[in-house]
Amino acid sequence: MILRQQSVYAGNTMIRKKTRPKFFDNIYLPDVKIGRFLSVLILFGITFGLKRGVQDNYLADVIHIEPFERGIVEFFREMPGLLLIFILALMYRFSDSKVFKIGIAIMTAGMAGLLLTSSSHLFMTKILVVIFMVIFSTGEHIIMPVRSTIAMELAKRGKAGASLGITTSINQLGNILGFLLVIGIFVLLEKFGFNRTDVIGYRIVFGIAFALSIAAMMVVAALTETRLKIPRQRLYFARKFHKYYILEVFYGSRKQIFLTFAPYVLILQYGASPSVMSILFTICAVFIMLCSPLIGRLIDKVGFKAVMVGDTLILIVVCLMYGFAHRLFSPSVAFIIVCINFIFDQIISIASMANNVYVQRISSNQEEITATLSTGISVNHIFSVLIALLGGWIWKVAGIETLFAISAVLALVNSLYAATIKPTVSHN
Numbered sequence: 001m002i003l004r005q006q007s008v009y010a011g012n013t014m015i016r017k018k019t020r021p022k023f024f025d026n027i028y029l030p031d032v033k034i035g036r037f038l039s040v041l042i043l044f045g046i047t048f049g050l051k052r053g054v055q056d057n058y059l060a061d062v063i064h065i066e067p068f069e070r071g072i073v074e075f076f077r078e079m080p081g082l083l084l085i086f087i088l089a090l091m092y093r094f095s096d097s098k099v100f101k102i103g104i105a106i107m108t109a110g111m112a113g114l115l116l117t118s119s120s121h122l123f124m125t126k127i128l129v130v131i132f133m134v135i136f137s138t139g140e141h142i143i144m145p146v147r148s149t150i151a152m153e154l155a156k157r158g159k160a161g162a163s164l165g166i167t168t169s170i171n172q173l174g175n176i177l178g179f180l181l182v183i184g185i186f187v188l189l190e191k192f193g194f195n196r197t198d199v200i201g202y203r204i205v206f207g208i209a210f211a212l213s214i215a216a217m218m219v220v221a222a223l224t225e226t227r228l229k230i231p232r233q234r235l236y237f238a239r240k241f242h243k244y245y246i247l248e249v250f251y252g253s254r255k256q257i258f259l260t261f262a263p264y265v266l267i268l269q270y271g272a273s274p275s276v277m278s279i280l281f282t283i284c285a286v287f288i289m290l291c292s293p294l295i296g297r298l299i300d301k302v303g304f305k306a307v308m309v310g311d312t313l314i315l316i317v318v319c320l321m322y323g324f325a326h327r328l329f330s331p332s333v334a335f336i337i338v339c340i341n342f343i344f345d346q347i348i349s350i351a352s353m354a355n356n357v358y359v360q361r362i363s364s365n366q367e368e369i370t371a372t373l374s375t376g377i378s379v380n381h382i383f384s385v386l387i388a389l390l391g392g393w394i395w396k397v398a399g400i401e402t403l404f405a406i407s408a409v410l411a412l413v414n415s416l417y418a419a420t421i422k423p424t425v426s427h428n
Contacts, residue, residue: 027159027166034154036222038170043216044104044143045174047111049285050209051136052175053182053278054202056263061197061274063126067264071392074260076130078388080138081252081381087142088374096146096153096370103142104220108213110136115206145373148356153366158300160360164353165296172289179282181208186275196273241372243421244359245379247308250414251352252380254315256387257407258322258345265322265400266342270335280339284346292350304354304361305421311351312415316408318345323404358421 028034059065065073080087091099113132117125148164155163182205189201237245266272266280299307321341325334356373363369394403 049175049178074388085378107139161299165293168292248380252384256384308418319408
């Protein structure tokens with residue numbers, strides 16, 4: 001997928017011509033160097049996969065974070081998302097590619113902190129881990145809107161969904177490699193007598209992730225593809241995007257419950273190890289990698305509205321299985337069902353690309369797309385940070401059944417609201 005060079009002779013002069021796979025020619029504009037951007041996404045994906053593969057086990061088994069405390073950790077970790085609109089306001093004169101570079105650099109700093117944090121003093125370790133998770137999260141959230149904007153900007157007209165599908169797929173390929181590394185590391189350590197509570201495995205994972213973050217910084221330094229140079233709005237709200245903002249509220253609430261508590265269900269309720277979690281994440285990433293281009297094309301073909309409604313209807317079943325599988329089945333069967341449910345949950349989450357395409361369809365220009373996606377992320381985090389705290393409390397006092405029953409209700413309301421959106425929207 002990296003761009004290749006082809007030598008062409010014209011008389012006595014050799015002309016070096018850039019070529020790329022024909023598949024990309026059908027989706028991307030002819031004058032863009034898509035390979036460099038995708039290379040950064042792979043490196044970013046591996047780094048994220050390494051961190052994601054061990055994060056929940058690290059917090060539960062090494063740092064000893066309880067479910068209620070997990071909600072508190074997630075409250076702070078998601079705070080950069082809530083403040084994203086103000087963070088990007090500070091960079092309102094920067095191009096998308098420059099903001100992308102800054103996000104990668106901040107993410108690298110957070111990974112360096114996780115690598116160097118000592119576990120000798122538990123209370124102080126908890127504080128430091130949360131601080132560096134917040135730093136990593138800041139970089140991650142800065143990347144989110146501009147990554148989508150760059151992907152859509154490089155695409156031909158009418159191919160935004162396909163472009164988002166490809167970039168999501170490439171990012172997931174990186175995630176898969178990261179998860180496989182985690183599996184290999186912990187399987188090897190188990191053979192040498194180490195277990196899931198020993199910090200050495202996590203140190204190795206964080207070290208590799210930090211090295212790859214440095215590599216991503218080096219590659220992204222040469223990224224100059226984006227043509228958006230006009231200053232972006234400092235703070236941007238527009239009435240025509242009000243339905244998108246409300247959809248992001250629902251998405252933020254639903255995402256936070258699954259992101260924070262679904263892995264903890266597997267770890268605390270069923271005893272899943274880092275290797276098991278990474279295997280699940282790997283399977284999820286494989287399916288997402290394969291399905292993302294298909295869903296992207298599906299959005300272009302049937303429209304964003306149909307995908308939005310279908311996604312949230314399926315989510316209702318997913319929520320109920322998370323909360324009640326252990327009540328309906330034997331422990332071994334329930335574990336298998338929840339694992340399948342976990343995979344399915346991750347797959348349908350990629351349908352959120354439809355929200356981005358919806359924004360593109362009603363935006364007037366590229367600047368407005370980036371500004372609106374940034375605002376949307378902050379809007380969905382207003383509720384996601386509250387859900388993180390409230391979810392931990394609900395688990396503690398009422399159990400996981402109530403927590404995921406509430407999620408099912410949110411999914412139903414989300415689906416009904418998505419049904420009110422006009423199926424076809426043209427550019428203003």
